[in-house]
């Protein structure tokens with residue numbers, strides 16, 4: 164099912180003049196930028212003798228296999244076999260994937276996309292600047308990380324030394340359920356310790372975060388945090404499954420303040436501390452997350468509702484796509500029989 168979704172790999176700035184390998188959903192792929200600067204992704208396996216294309220190099224926008232020099236374009240078509248003078252009747256190709264640039268990041272979908280890349284509206288608003296924060300690997304399931312982003316009860320424990328307040332009873336969000344996810348709105352009271360004050364230009368010891376978190380199936384969220392002084396800090400997080408146990412954690416923020424007010428380094432440092440507090444705990448959790456309540460061996464509480472909704476949404480998409488797949492297979496059988 165996850166092959167039918169767009170996944171964010173890393174910032175475009177990570178693509179230089181060499182090919183870059185990535186492991187997506189257990190599949191080895193290679194990504195590169197063509198002569199016009201557009202990203203492309205193909206299977207990291209040469210159709211000749213299976214060498215890794217990512218060990219090769221780029222020439223005129225094509226990727227060149229390091230073993231015998233076969234060249235492939237962005238659509239995966241072999242454009243040159245240096246050992247053969249006449250072109251072949253049946254073109255050789257390597258499996259190519261949907262690949263796009265969006266929000267300054269590289270996105271790949273391994274199969275026909277079930278949905279578009281989500282629209283992040285403030286991205287086009289000139290009053291916001293974009294700050295890239297991280298693109299790094301966590302030994303954790305993407306769903307555990309996404310559930311944590313909407314888990315109001317962990318703040319007083321995991322973030323006790325940063326912004327979490329001491330009241331263990333969390334402010335529960337109001338949730339609006341949508342086709343491809345949900346919106347969770349809440350106003351948690353948080354601490355504003357000295358070390359964090361400059362990043363939000365507020366000097367009070369506590370504050371309230373007016374939080375609007377949009378979750379998109381399967382592992383994407385846009386959370387706007389509005390402070391009483393008018394600052395908006397929008398966290399955009401794309402979690403990409405590397406394999407069954409590991410996740411590429413991509414995050415950037417959109418902010419309506421300026422570099423002179425709060426430097427990029429300060430913005431990153433603020434979220435870095437908080438994120439590392441989460442990482443320690445999240446990497447200790449089980450990689451498997453039961454989607455089906457009947458197989459569920461976890462206990463839940465009221466604040467787990469957003470996470471449980473994610474499981475339900477993902478399960479619904481699984482069922483829908485499976486049904487569509489079954490229908491497709493059925494039609495193929497019928498057509499073959501006719």
Ligand code: FES
Nearest residue numbers: 209211212228231
């Ligand atoms: S293995 Fe790639 S060209 Fe031979």
Ligand SMILES: [Fe+2]
Nearest residue numbers: 311317321441
């Ligand atoms: Fe957290």
